[in-house]
Amino acid sequence: MLEQFFQFLVTGVTVGSLYALVGLGFALIYNASDVVNFAQGEFVMLGAMTAIALLGVGLPLPVAAIAATLAAILVGLLLERFAIEPAQGASVVTTIIITIGAAIFLRGVALLLWGKDFHSLPSFSGDAPIHLGGATVLPQSLWVLGVTMLLVGLVRAFLDRTLLGKALLACSFNRAAAQLVGINVRVMLRLAYGLSAGLGAIAGILIAPITFSSYEAGVMLGLKGFSAAIIGGIGNPMGAVAGGLLLGVLEALGAGLISSGYKDAIAFLFVLMVLFFKPTGLFGHQLVERV
Amino acid sequence: MKNLWKITLATMLLCASVNPAGAAEPIKIGSFLTVTGPASFLGDPELKTLQMVVEDINAKGGVKGRKLELVHYDTGGNAKDAVNFAKRLIKNDNVDLIIGGTTTGDTLAVIPDVEKEGVPFISLAGAVEIIEPVKKWVFKTPHTDRMAAAKIYGDLRKRGLTQVALITGDGGFDKSGREQLLKLAPQYGITIVADESYGNKDTDMTAQLTKIRAAGAQAIINFGLGQAPAIVTKNIKQLGIALPLYQSHGVASKTFIDLAGDAAEGARLPAAALVVAEQLPDADPQKPVLLAYKNKYEAKYGPVSTFGGHAYDGLMIAVAALQRAGGADKAKVRDEIEKTQGFIGTAGVFNMTPQDHMGLNLDAFKLVEIRNGSWKIVE
Amino acid sequence: MRLAGFYLFAALVALLPVLFPTNYFVIVVGASAGLHVILAVGLNLLMGYAGQISLGHAAFFGMGAYASAILTTRFGWPSLLALAAGLLVAGVIAWLLARPILRLRGHYLAMATLGFGIIIHVILVQATQWTGGPDGLAGIPPLNLLGWSVEGDFQWYGVIMAAMLLAVWLSLNLVDSQFGRALRAVHGSEFAAQMMGIDIVRAKTQVFVVSALFAAFAGGLFAHQQAFVSPDSFNLIVSVELVTMVVLGGMASTFGAACGAIALTLLHQGLVVFEDYEMLVHGILLMAVMIFLPQGLFVGLSQGARRLWATVRQEF
Numbered sequence: 008m009l010e011q012f013f014q015f016l017v018t019g020v021t022v023g024s025l026y027a028l029v030g031l032g033f034a035l036i037y038n039a040s041d042v043v044n045f046a047q048g049e050f051v052m053l054g055a056m057t058a059i060a061l062l063g064v065g066l067p068l069p070v071a072a073i074a075a076t077l078a079a080i081l082v083g084l085l086l087e088r089f090a091i092e093p094a095q096g097a098s099v100v101t102t103i104i105i106t107i108g109a110a111i112f113l114r115g116v117a118l119l120l121w122g123k124d125f126h127s128l129p130s131f132s133g134d135a136p137i138h139l140g141g142a143t144v145l146p147q148s149l150w151v152l153g154v155t156m157l158l159v160g161l162v163r164a165f166l167d168r169t170l171l172g173k174a175l176l177a178c179s180f181n182r183a184a185a186q187l188v189g190i191n192v193r194v195m196l197r198l199a200y201g202l203s204a205g206l207g208a209i210a211g212i213l214i215a216p217i218t219f220s221s222y223e224a225g226v227m228l229g230l231k232g233f234s235a236a237i238i239g240g241i242g243n244p245m246g247a248v249a250g251g252l253l254l255g256v257l258e259a260l261g262a263g264l265i266s267s268g269y270k271d272a273i274a275f276l277f278v279l280m281v282l283f284f285k286p287t288g289l290f291g292h293q294l295v296e297r298v
Numbered sequence: 299m300k301n302l303w304k305i306t307l308a309t310m311l312l313c314a315s316v317n318p319a320g321a322a323e324p325i326k327i328g329s330f331l332t333v334t335g336p337a338s339f340l341g342d343p344e345l346k347t348l349q350m351v352v353e354d355i356n357a358k359g360g361v362k363g364r365k366l367e368l369v370h371y372d373t374g375g376n377a378k379d380a381v382n383f384a385k386r387l388i389k390n391d392n393v394d395l396i397i398g399g400t401t402t403g404d405t406l407a408v409i410p411d412v413e414k415e416g417v418p419f420i421s422l423a424g425a426v427e428i429i430e431p432v433k434k435w436v437f438k439t440p441h442t443d444r445m446a447a448a449k450i451y452g453d454l455r456k457r458g459l460t461q462v463a464l465i466t467g468d469g470g471f472d473k474s475g476r477e478q479l480l481k482l483a484p485q486y487g488i489t490i491v492a493d494e495s496y497g498n499k500d501t502d503m504t505a506q507l508t509k510i511r512a513a514g515a516q517a518i519i520n521f522g523l524g525q526a527p528a529i530v531t532k533n534i535k536q537l538g539i540a541l542p543l544y545q546s547h548g549v550a551s552k553t554f555i556d557l558a559g560d561a562a563e564g565a566r567l568p569a570a571a572l573v574v575a576e577q578l579p580d581a582d583p584q585k586p587v588l589l590a591y592k593n594k595y596e597a598k599y600g601p602v603s604t605f606g607g608h609a610y611d612g613l614m615i616a617v618a619a620l621q622r623a624g625g626a627d628k629a630k631v632r633d634e635i636e637k638t639q640g641f642i643g644t645a646g647v648f649n650m651t652p653q654d655h656m657g658l659n660l661d662a663f664k665l666v667e668i669r670n671g672s673w674k675i676v677e
Numbered sequence: 678m679r680l681a682g683f684y685l686f687a688a689l690v691a692l693l694p695v696l697f698p699t700n701y702f703v704i705v706v707g708a709s710a711g712l713h714v715i716l717a718v719g720l721n722l723l724m725g726y727a728g729q730i731s732l733g734h735a736a737f738f739g740m741g742a743y744a745s746a747i748l749t750t751r752f753g754w755p756s757l758l759a760l761a762a763g764l765l766v767a768g769v770i771a772w773l774l775a776r777p778i779l780r781l782r783g784h785y786l787a788m789a790t791l792g793f794g795i796i797i798h799v800i801l802v803q804a805t806q807w808t809g810g811p812d813g814l815a816g817i818p819p820l821n822l823l824g825w826s827v828e829g830d831f832q833w834y835g836v837i838m839a840a841m842l843l844a845v846w847l848s849l850n851l852v853d854s855q856f857g858r859a860l861r862a863v864h865g866s867e868f869a870a871q872m873m874g875i876d877i878v879r880a881k882t883q884v885f886v887v888s889a890l891f892a893a894f895a896g897g898l899f900a901h902q903q904a905f906v907s908p909d910s911f912n913l914i915v916s917v918e919l920v921t922m923v924v925l926g927g928m929a930s931t932f933g934a935a936c937g938a939i940a941l942t943l944l945h946q947g948l949v950v951f952e953d954y955e956m957l958v959h960g961i962l963l964m965a966v967m968i969f970l971p972q973g974l975f976v977g978l979s980q981g982a983r984r985l986w987a988t989v990r991q992e993f
Contacts, residue, residue: 011508011509011512014504014505014508014537015505015508017504018502018504018505018508019505021502022501022502025501037784043784043787090964090968093968093969094967094968094971097967097971098971099730099783099784099787100724100730100920100924100928101924101967101971103730103784103787103920104920104921104924104963104967105963105964105967105968107917107921107963108959108960108961108962108963108964108967109960109964110960111956111959111960111963112956112957112959112960112961112963112964113960114956114960115954115955115956115957115958115959115960116957118334118953118956118957119953119954119957122342123333123334123338123339123342124339124553125339125524125525125528125553125557127556127557127559134532134535134536134559134560134561136535136536136537136538143536143537143538144536145536214501217501217502217529217532218501218502218525218529219525219528219529219557221525223335223336226499227499228501230791230795230913233788233791234788234792237784237785237788241784241785258505259502259504259505260505262496262505262506263505263506263508263509267494267495267496267505267506267509268468268495268799268802268803269799269800269803270496270497271497271795271799272795272796272799272800272803275792275793275795275796275799276792276796278788278789278792279789279792279793279796282777282778282781282785282788282789282792283777283778283780283789286780286781286785333952333953334953334955334956370952371949371950372949372952372955375909376909376910376914377813377903377905377906377907377909377910378709378899378903378909378910379945381903381905382705382706382709382946383949385701385705385830386701386705386946389699389701389704389705389830390700390701390702402812403811403812403813403907403909406812406813406815406905406907407813407815407903407905407907409815410815410904410905425812427812468802468803468811469811470810470811470812470813470907472811473805473810473811473812474810474812477805495803
């Protein structure tokens with residue numbers, strides 16, 4: 008029983024680290040622009056699909072991965088420039104619809120480019136499972152976990168230590184004030200979109216060997232990432248990471264101990280409870296409303 | 299407001315006026331498939347097959363001197379759209395017969411309409427409810443999920459395995475397969491010791507499999523479609539579970555082997571003969587049909603899948619019925635489809651009767667095992 | 678004058694089937710659009726007038742549909758009673774949910790409603806013994822209106838259009854009532870509304886319930902019209918489509934929402950012939966309308982037309 012429980016935890020953490028990485032992208036964009044980017048899941052898909060396609064034409068994996076990340080960053084910048092910037096000052100609902108439109112558009116492009124089949128990347132360091140006590144974990148999951156922690160650390164250092172990062176945070180606290188002290192808000196916005204598109208793409212490349220990818224793969228990951236960001240208190244990057252891990256563990260425990268069919272309902276019920284009883288998120292610091 | 303209405307009205311008029319009415323009219327074959335959405339890997343080869351075969355038949359002069367015209371709409375796997383597009387095919391496009399319905403849900407949803415309007419309808423979906431009880435105008439070409447369950451249980455019996463764990467997805471195919479597995483288990487003396495489920499878009503099933511591992515099963519059956527069974531297969535290997543694994547005919551495509559990789563070795567599943575066409579003895583009457591379809595499809599689109607084969611069977615059965623009926627009269631074509639006897643398709647030999655609107659028997663299914671990244675016939 | 682648009686709309690709805698009694702685009706697509714109008718007009722009360730987003734509205738639609746489907750097929754209830762039961766279920770759940778959920782704003786509210794929609798969808802898929810699971814529930818008997826059994830697309834067009842006109846009329850009147858003014862005040866500034874003595878919690882709860890009732894009503898009709906229900910008609914994509922209808926037409930305008938519903942229904946029928954390009958075009962259109970006509974197609978175009986008319990009058 009204990010052994011089973013331990014495996015559930017390990018499963019939860021590996022799945023949760025995927026959600027965390029996607030949630031981190033949500034939090035970054037929200038920080039800079041107060042926009043929840045519903046196309047975040049599509050960045051994940053784009054990263055994975057581009058890498059798979061480039062590998063298919065014969066590029067070595069590291070090169071394909073870097074090129075795919077750069078491609079996703081470019082898409083993120085284009086999205087910001089041509090869809091978000093023209094609609095500045097629009098209501099929350101309008102921006103939600105715009106990003107949903109962008110998500111559908113990107114899915115449509117992927118469908119035309121790569122068809123409807125599922126594709127896979129080879130695991131970075133083999134498929135031999137690693138035994139941890141009674142539980143097993145794939146080397147690829149360790150890659151996901153490790154890179155997630157690395158990226159989280161880098162993002163944190165960037166926001167706290169660098170001038171650019173501080174400027175980005177300043178935009179999230181008060182955009183007008185940030186502009187007044189000479190921060191180019193527009194550049195900050197692009198930076199946020201580029202950064203989160205890149206993070207999404209890296210997430211996609213890391214998880215493609217485990218979960219495979221297709222033009223629709225971003226939908227579910229986007230949803231879970233958004234949930235992670237909300238649990239953690241939206242706009243709080245570290246909260247999003249914690250939220251993602253929590254969500255993953257919850258799902259695994261729900262599937263293992265309660266009912267595998269209702270596991271998603273259990274996870275979302277938890278999200279609702281968090282919202283009802285601690286609406287700023289478990290690790291949130293910002294105000295929910297601004298009158 | 300007025301502007302919008304004018305545009306709307308104009309669009310409607312335009313659409314209403316494009317119905318052609320000529321003398322040497324083509325025979326219209328309507329189709330609604332899931333070409334996008336979660337079941338797109340089923341609908342996509344089906345549509346490609348229909349397009350390819352229609353083109354081919356027309357190049358050879360059509361049916362009784364009349365060309366075939368394919369009218370297709372994509373349902374995206376949404377039953378509501380399936381209903382609307384079936385109505386559009388019947389009322390607006392005036393099709394002579396319908397081949398389509400990638401999923402059971404899409405098919406069941408349109409049955410009231412095709413029955414009422416009286417249009418011959420050949421479904422490409424699996425569930426046994428489609429033809430049981432028999433509906434006057436409804437036929438189907440794929441093997442039923444009950445046959446798949448029977449085939450798997452038959453093999454389990456041969457190997458003397460009786461304690462079985464199920465793991466299925468949350469799609470229609472998965473759920474009705476699970477239902478048939480549960481229903482047939484007592485007949486074959488099988489005990490279901492675990493019954494787990496997962497979401498078809500889930501990325502990890504180790505939690506469910508951990509439970510299965512503790513349940514004392516002698517074999518695992520995973521009834522599902524798409525990428526999820528590949529993840530299950532990999533997860534089983536990751537957890538070091540050394541039980542025989544059975545998959546369903548839902549994964550009888552090259553994609554599954556590519557995705558699951560080494561972990562798929564040794565997995566068994568019931569599948570149409572199409573995947574093992576080359577291994578059939580030369581005397582097998584199905585062999586030339588299978589190879590002809592396979593080679594043509596692969597030359598045009600890439601790896602063949604059994605799902606496209608179902609569309610091929612449906613279309614060819616319809617064309618034969620049109621030939622025998624000497625035209626596209628709906629009632630006559632329906633009667634002729636029902637009289638289909640000894641038709642050699644990709645799924646097997648079809649012998650339809652008024653009581654059996656599918657006409658395949660259990661021999662049509664081959665039990666195959668994945669060995670060295672390829673399919674091998676067991677038995 | 679306020680209802681002039683309504684009469685014009687009603688006249689058109691009545692005239693179309695007389696002109697094209699067998700046309701698929703009028704009778705079948707029209708009925709489908711009619712249901713969407715009921716849904717969009719109801720959602721618009723919540724989104725447009727009270728300013729609350731809902732990404733889970735398909736859940737209420739589904740409750741209405743499944744209540745009708747389950748009660749008529751499994752328990753042999755008369756269809757009208759089942760429809761009423763569906764309204765009751767959706768209304769009570771909306772009422773229970775309203776207080777905690779409407780305390781949230783913006784993205785938090787979006788998440789909460791989205792989560793609610795997903796939970797209901799999971800239940801529809803998993804509770805197979807009741808709902809028939811992912812393959813759905815077939816064999817729903819026709820709607821029986823006091824002895825008249827509604828059958829065939831033409832009759833259904835009539836019934837759905839009557840229901841739709843009722844919904845539009847109700848919405849127009851609600852908006853014009855004291856309740857409607859209270860809602861708009863809440864949308865403008867909750868603080869100011871409170872100062873004026875408006876019970877915000879009550880107003881929001883009421884509009885949420887009303888909006889859910891509209892959706893459940895459409896659901897009940899939908900179940901009988903299709904004679905078949907399955908969970909994919911009530912998933913997240915449908916919820917997003919409903920929001921899109923409201924926003925596309927123009928929020929805070931009953932006719933805007935109605936036009937959005939009709940436009941999206943037609944668009945879907947039009948785009949289907951483009952097969953693989955449908956998603957691409959759909960995505961571009963959504964973005965373009967939101968960027969260039971953020972107040973919506975209907976509201977944006979009618980403002981443009983009014984401006985044009987003013988210039989024309991000045992010139993001549």
